[in-house]
Every structure is written in structure tokens, then in C-alpha cells.
Amino acid sequence: MSPPDSVPPAVAPAPSRPVSLGVVFLTIFIDLLGFTIIFPLFPAMLDYYLRVDGSGGGLGWLLRQIDAFAQLAGSHGNYRAVLFGGALGSLYGVLQFLFAPIWGALSDRHGRRPVLLVTVAGTTLSYVLWFFSGSFLFFIAARLIGGAFAGNLSVATAAVADVTTRENRAKGMGIVGVAFGLGFLFGPAIGSVAAFHDLSAQHPGLARLGVNPFSLPALLSLGFSLLNLAWVWLRFKETLDPAHRGAAGHIRIRHPLHELMVAEAGPARRTNWLYFIFTLSFSGMEFSLPFLAAERFHYRPTDMFKIFVFLGMVLILTQGGIVRRAVPRYGEKPVLLAGLFTVMLGIALVGLASSSWLLYTGLAAIGFGSGLTNPTVSALVSLYSPAAQQGRMLGVFRSLGSLARGVGPIVACALYWWLGATTTYLLAAALVLAPWLLALPLPTPEK
Secondary structure, rough: OOOOOOEEEOOOOOOOOOOOOHHHHHHHHHHHHHEEEHHHHHHHHHHHHHHHHHHHHHHHHHHHHHHHHHHOOOOOOOOHHHHHHHHHHHHHHHHHHHHHHHHHHHHHHHHHHHHHHHHHHHHHHHHHHHHHOOOOOHHHHHHHHHHOOHHHHHHHHHHHHHHHHOOOOHHHHHHHHHHHHHHHHHHHHHHHOOOOHHHHHHHHHHHHOOOOOOOOHHHHHHHHHHHHHHHHHHHOOOOOOHHHOOOOOOOOOHHHHHHHHHHHOOHHHHHHHHHHHHHHHHHHHHHHHHHHHHHHHOOHHHHHHHHHHHHHHHHHHHHHHHHHHHHHHHOOHHHHHHHHHHHHHHHHHHHOOOOOOHHHHHHHHHHHHHHHHHHHHHHHHHHOOHHHHHHHHHHHHHHHHHHHHHHHHHHHHHHHHHHOOHHHHHHHHHHHHHHHHOOOOOOEEEO
């Protein structure tokens, strides 16, 4: 009989042709390179589409909502560019929130590889539209399609659960975290460099086809996506044991919050909730960090780049090295609790920082803590879920993160303008206390 503080293990899948973690790593890394290239381009995109489309149509409506919100929040300066990027990011995040569980459940029924091929192909189509998005309408269509097909990350994460033992689950999720960190580190840098080359200026005849100043970044994203499609087709072998396909029976997928609310009460549902609250706080802090650095330390864009490189490197080193050693020694739950506490301390330090050394000390704590938190929380969701529902539960998990990343920046910006940096960051740090408390009663999963 299992001890009272443990969770009975799910039946571990035994794929007949296991795929290496290196293949999954490259699948996620290449996908994130294409996804993050657009991040530094939002401010310039607003200027471009204002010149092309004027203040009418969908762009005009969006800007009127932004102006109304900013007036309510007491904003000033470049609020339009900031909230424009936040609104487009939220649009993508909400669609990913809605569709990720669907792709995850389909992968539980039909296998990981065919669903990955479909989602990567859909992402490729979104980049084709972005390349020809000379009008704002085409660009929005590209974002809509991209968000709807953004289920490949949750499916790839489920593949990691398929090919790792229960003892090594957190190590596998750490590899996923390294791929995330590298993608978010190099993607924006590639986008920044590519933005200096305007294909529509070099080849004016292409402008009538919709080629625009941001078509080269779109072309690079398209290239990475095509490379990923070929990589999955050639190297990604099916990871889900046929015996587990469709074992959960017919599943009707509703929106992820409904899925979470009707799910059986237990550690998997609790872990999903704590991840949502943690990501809400973390994404709000991450999005508002450039405002704090510019206001308090007069940092320029090049200085901002150093901040995110520093944060990314700490994340990569933590997830790629420390987690792999800490989890086998201490277990997922203690490492998760340590990570959440360290993030809480780091966010508070950044909010109170009056010097650069204190700012970077806080950033190091945030990077270290989130590097401990992300792989362990995803490993726990996997370990608490039955083998036949890995794709479904990890799809809900990833989609809740997408929703939090869509809501967090907007809420953080509103609080920043209303209450100032110090109060906003102390509130964000206090919010992390909620997932820490939710994690305390989590049982130890059997392995």
C-alpha cells in the first residue's frame, strides 16, 4: 500500500521507437526562434501601420481602446507602443490558451508526431501571411492563425513525458526549459538585427504584393518554421505507446479553465492553479522591467538587452545544470518551494533596488528561482496525471501559462502607472506567496 502522503504512479508509457531528448530540444528551440523574432518589432510596427492604414478600420478601433485605457490609467510617454505590443501579445496568448488543450488531447488520441506536423505547418502558414502583411488586417490574420496553431509546445512537452522515466521527469523538463531560455535569448536578437533590412525599400516592386519593412524578420521566422517542419518529419519518431492512445476515451475539450474546474480535485489541478498564479506575477514583472530600468536607472535599449541576456543566462544555467542535480537529491516539491521563495525575494529586491548591483542581485534571484520553478512544476503536473492524459493535462498547463502571459503584462502596466514601480513589484512578490502556499500540501509523487 502506498504511503498516505504519496500519489500512485501513472502507468509509464513504453514507446517502441523512443525519440531522444535532443530531438525534442531542437524542435522546441527552432520553434521558439521563429516565435520570438517579432518581440522587439512591435513599436516600429505601430508606426508603420499607422502610416499605411491611418487611424481607421481595425487599427483605429484598437488605438482608441488603448487611448481610453491609458487615459484611465494616467499614462504618458510611449504608452501606445507599449500597449499595442501588449494587446497583440494578449491576442496570441488567448488563442494559445484556447487551442493548446485541444492539440494536447488530439495528441493523446492520435499520437504526438502527426499533431506536431499539423501545428508546425499551421505556424508556417502564419509566417507566410506575415511576410505579405502590408496591411494591418493581414497581420492580424497571421497572428490569429499563429495563435490557433500554437499547440506544438504542449505536444512536445508531452513527448518529453513519454520518453522519460518518473525519476528523470524533472530533468527532461529542465531540457525543455533550456530550449525556452535559448529561444527567448536569441530570437529577439535576430529580430532586432533583421529589422535593419527593409526588403520593400530594396525591392520596391514587391510592395504591391504586401512585402513590408518587417518581411525579412517574417522570412526568417518562416525559414525556421520550415526547418522545424522538415526536422519533425525526418527525425521525430512517435513517442506515445499505441496502447495508451485513446485510453482516456472520448474527450470533449472545452476552454481550459472549465477543464480545470471540472477536473477531479487533486494535486494535478492544484499544481495547474499555482502555475497560473506564478506566471501571472512573473510575466507582469518581466513586461514592466524595462519601464523600471529606464525610469530609475536611465537605461537605454542596449542596456535593456543586457538585462534580458543576464536573466536568460541565469535561467539556462539553472535549468540545464542545477535542476538536474537538485531534483534527484531533494525531490520536485522541495525544489519547487525553494524556487518560488527565491522568485518572491528577487521581485521584491528589484522593486526596492536603488543601485545597479541590487537590481542585478534581484534579477539573479528571479532567474535562479524561476529556473527551479518551471521544470519542477511541469514535471509535477506530468507525474500527477495518468499516462493516457499527458497531452491533455500538459495542454491545459501550457494554455494557462499563455493566458497568464496575456493578462499579466496589461495588469502590471496599469498598476505601474497607478501605484508606481515599488508598490507594483511588492504586490507582484506578495502574489507569489499564493502559489508557495498552494504547493505546501502537495504530496510526494511515487516513482
